Amino acid sequence: MSLPPGFLDELRTRLSLSDVVGRKVMWDMRKSNQAKGDMWAPCPFHQEKTASFHVDDRKGFYYCFGCHAKGDAISFVRETENVEFFEAVRILAGEAGMPMPERDPQAQEKADRRAQLTEVMEQAVRYFGLQLRAGAGTAARDYLRRRGLSGETLTQFDIGFAPDGWQGLWDHLTGKGVVPEMILACGLARESERGGRPYDVFRNRIMFPIRDARGRCVAFGGRAMDPNDNAKYLNSPETEIFDKSRTLYNLAPAREAAGKGAPLIVAEGYMDVIALVAAGFGAAVAPLGTAVTEDQLQLLWRIADEPVIMLDGDRAGLGAAYRVIDLALPLLEAGRTLRFALMPEGKDPDDLLRAEGPGAVQARIDAALPLVRLLWQRETEGRDFATPERKAALERTCRDKAALIRDPSLRGYYERELKDLRWQLFNPRRQAAQAPRGRGPRGKWSPPETARAETRNSVLASGDPAQAVRLREAVILATLISCPDVAEMFEAEIERMPCRDPDHAALRAAILHHAGAGEKTLRAQIAAEIGDETLEKLMALPHVALAPPVRHPGDAERATLTLREEFAKLAAGAGVEAELREAVEDIDGLADETLTWRVAQAAEARNRAQRSVEEDRTVYDLGENGLRLDREEREAFARLLGQLDRPKPGH
Incomplete structure (x- = not known):
């Protein structure tokens, strides 16, 4: 067989x-x-x-x-x-995953025919090379010289020229004894629709031989010399020996160069590849006038684990890069991915080399974006996420894109990376955007300007609610570090935590990013990104050390109960503060009974959230309703009533 x-x-x-x-x-x-x-x-x-x-x-x-x-x-x-x-x-x-072919008695004949076709193609290579060096190729030589191609480069890539005639190559090959049917089968000539002699496919073009993985010429690419030609670049049609979806320009030399450590670069066209190789980037290839295909990606990954996609710096080039992302996602594996080197606006690699030299190209390669980052750029660039619906749509898109990855471990890392990028987008670390308020002689905030603002400040200063929030955040963060398996269940609540303390904010970011990898990895990442001191300081706090999940790390049930209670308390505290703030805003226009009712409603909301929690608190009654207030709420309410007892302006 x-x-x-x-x-x-x-x-x-x-x-x-x-x-x-x-x-x-x-x-x-x-x-x-x-x-x-x-x-x-x-x-x-x-x-x-x-x-x-x-x-x-x-x-x-x-x-x-x-x-x-x-x-x-x-x-x-x-x-x-x-x-x-x-x-x-x-x-x-x-x-x-390749089916064995059926028994083919004519297989040897087909192999012999392929060999004959490639020999005809090599004869065409030699013919085009002679024409470039002859008088007919003067204009083409001048053009190539202006593009910076040396004689050595022309020889290295077997660049030639097809004269502006209808049967130049046809007459040359038939004169050498090549059967006309073989010339047509190679895609070098076409039958005339008028019934005349076949005519050459390539005319008045600079010719670039396209070779397979074994170095055999299987096709040509031709660049038109006439600026008014219908097609600037023209490739051979697909034939018995040429499948453009499975071929890359300069594949064999690039594979050898990559084996010696050169970065594998995927450029857009022949001239980009030639310019890159001439500048020292020997492992450069290009698809053949079409978008990168799945078969070409597999060829690239056989050569290098992380090929660099280097497309033109225009909207079309960026669009081509985005299409490669969608093609590559289902094919990614651990250690096998793509990077993207973005060219300056309006420039291709050849332009950048001529303008700034090899160093500029190397800098772009060094700064190449990982696939996940360009995916994020595509989904967020120029878009506004001011509404919950748009945020939810982005989350769904990221989830759908990550789901395309077949490798489960890699898919998990993509999900976490995209989740972290969303968190950074929706929860940027807030800088001091407001004008700083003055400080008193002992470092305390000085009173605001007006008497009304002074009243507002004193009413809201019930103990130190900010400190209470920090304490609850510390318990929550320590619980998540001790049992990170439950983090996903509380992701939305974690993201909503105020975290005005920079250490808390940094710990939260690490938890959101690395919790899925387990406690050991999470602690290691925190130590690497934030430092052991921050983690030790958190765990040494007395109220943290006594928390059940910290004393019993890995206990998911204890951790879940604690987190539900602490998040409920944070939400209730935020509700009390908001209700008090709103009441104070309206302090001049409210009757005493209404104001009392407003504060009582805030307290009742807090009680409902915490009724199941056993706490050692002193409980007070308020009025006929017997409303339960804890000590902090009672002090805030007493101060509020004290403000009401003062004469109002104008009375």
Whole structure:
């Protein structure tokens, strides 16, 4: 049985040799460099204790420096499984999700035909190269020189020129004995609709050979010299040897350069790739006039774990980057992602290189955005989230995008990262936006300007409500750190906490970001981002140390009960403060009975929230209703009545 042309190439492209070999060996991670696909292990073919068996994952070959065994994925399976060639191919095809082809008696004929077609393409490469160096290519040479391409670069990329004639290439190839049908099958010429001689597809264009992973020319890209031409760039049609969705320009040289440590860059066009390579960025590739496809992404990830998408700095380039995000999300895996280097507005990599040099491009690569950040930019850029509905819509969008990721562990990290970005957007750390009030000689706030404001200040100063809020926040934060598993249940309440204390705000941000990773990871992240001292200070507070969840870390039931009670108290306290503030705003226009009723309603709301909580409080009765007030509320109410006893202005 013969396999169809290209089947083995596709199989090797889809498989990772290190994955195949990794089932039989134990990698020496001290010697291996997983990021570069450079893996070492004791040889599975002979007894040894040292790691002399080397796998080059990017080239797809292994070699043992001890017994000199060598080969690819197919030969490895043959040797280790003791199977014949086709059985090894069948095993690997099953792992790669590729159905084995049906028996094809004509497979060898097809393979021979592909070889003949690629030979015709190589003859075309040589013809176009001669034309560029001849008199017909003078204008093209001048253009390439203005673009900064040296003679060495022209030779390196086999750049040529198609003269402005209808049958120049046709006559050349047929004169060399090439069968006309082969020229048409290569996509180099088309049949005339008028029944005349076939005519050349490429005319008056600078020609860029497009090669497959094995370096064989399978197509051309042509750049028009005439600015009025209908198509600035024209690619070969798809043929028996060319599938543009599975091909990348400069793929083979880029794979070799990336294996030596160069960053893999995905540019938009041929000239960008050529300029990048000439400037020292050897691992540059480009799709062929279309958006990046899933097959091309898989090709990229076979070369590097984090390719850098470097598209033009205009709206179209940014739109192309956004489309890549949607394509990539379902394919992401741990350690396999994309980064995005954004070009300056209106410039492509070639423009940036000519204007500012390689250093500017390297700076863009170093500052490339992770995929999750560009996703966030796309969903938030230029939008207003002033209403709850818009915030909810953003949350739903982020949740839906994260759900596209198939890898469960990676999906969880994306959910947490997007959640943290939402929290930062909706709850920015507030700077002092209002004009600072004056301070008295002992550092206390000085009285506001008017007598009415003085009354308002004294009424609201019932003990120190701000301190009470801080104490409750401390218990809540300590509970969440001791049992982070319950954080998701109270996410909305956590986000609404005032957290005017900077340490509390920092702890809250860490909890929202890292709680899902577990207590140990959460504490480690807090120590790294905020410092051990802040955490130790929180846990050492007496009322925190006595809290049941802190004394029993990991007890989800205790933590849940405590958090419900503390959040209820915070909400009730905020309600009392709001009601008192509103009553004081209207103090001149309210009857005494109405004001008493307003304060009583606030107190009753607080009592309802805390009625189930056993506290050691002194309880007072107010009027005939026997309304329960705690000490703080009674003092606030007494002060309020004292203000009412004063003569009002004008009386």
